[in-house]
Amino acid sequence: MAPIPKGGTVAVTGSAGFIGGWLVRTLLDNGYRVRACVRDINDASKTDFLQKLPGFASHRLTLHAADLNDDGCFDDVFRGCHGIAHVSHINKYGDADYVKMVCDHMIASVDQSASVNRVVVTSSVAAVVSESNFDEMVNRPVIYEDRFPDGDNPRLSGYSKSKQQAEDMFAEAAEASGKWDAITCCPADNVGPIQSAHQGNGGPWQGLVKKMLQGECNPTVHGYRPWHTVDVRDTAAYHMKLLENVNVQNGERYIAYSTDKIDIEEVCRRIDQLLPELSYATPDLSEELDEEGLARSKRRREVYAGTDLRNDRIRSALDFTFRDLNDSIRDCVESLITVGDVEPVLRDGG
Secondary structure (H helix, E strand, C coil): CCCCCCCCEEEEECCCCHHHHHHHHHHHHCCCEEEEEECCCCCHHHHHHHHCCHHHHHCCEEEEECCCCCCCCCHHHHCCCCEEEECCCCCCCCCHHHHHHHHHHHHHHHHHHCCCCEEEEECCHHHCCCCCCHHHHHHCCEECCCCCCCCCCCCCCHHHHHHHHHHHHHHHHHHHHCCCEEEEEEECEEECCCCCHHHHHCCCHHHHHHHHHCCCCCCCHHHHCCEEEEEHHHHHHHHHHHHHCCCCCCCCEEEECCCCEECHHHHHHHHHHHCHHHCECCCCCCCCCCHHHHHHHHHHHHHHHCCEECCHHHHHHHCCCCCCHHHHHHHHHHHHHHCCCCCCCECCCC
């Protein structure tokens, strides 16, 4: 299969989102033409930031209303595109019939386009490792692309299952077509600046930083799992590079993370360290746990500490350098204040 041509046309689903918005901006900055797909083109709270990008004024960026639930909604959008970045979330994770319906009509639109060379499907590191089965992480501690969660685990989340299902459906359809290929990108915990106020409520990572600024930091979030971080701008760049790379092959998957691990408490502490001028009032991070709670916390932290995060494949394929996590945290905080209108809790006199 062929990579997309430099300066070609790319459709991005979920363009109003955190990753999607940065991918639109990254593609434009690198000379591409972009068709930004959003559910409601008239929702100014989610599309104004796209219309303020320079490419919109020149019509190199166009906005398109496309609801994933509507069969055929991408037919006209995908026609003439060289690449598709399918970043958008779906409505019903865990519903296999629903996921199949969405994938089927999107794949049909790709096939009908007669122009698309490559689709990059945004999956998740949740399709690589599950947090619901600790024995799985003890027995298979290396987190890399060929790893999958224990599918027989009844506690495996619908999110993980649906992401894997979409990966498989696109790769199999591309193989059957022989005219385009499907590459999977599995981002981990995206941290970095928001471009629109509504993005400060999602993530959940930028949403958690927002709560920190407002005085709330709960170490039990995600069961004491440390963040496996990647800058959202790096995730966007990976998507673009996977679209244009000549060496990737249909069905391959790539994890996007720096392999850094950081506990949520340390993220909270680091805000004041990185921005002392802000006078941020770091909240009390101590926990009042009984003996059972202390044992559970210790056990979970030990299991996560024993995992070995690898990004060899994406480093080898894309020759990419990750942003420093401190830059990601700083830029996230400043954007939440300036773009998201978050009022941080300050120390007395701050």
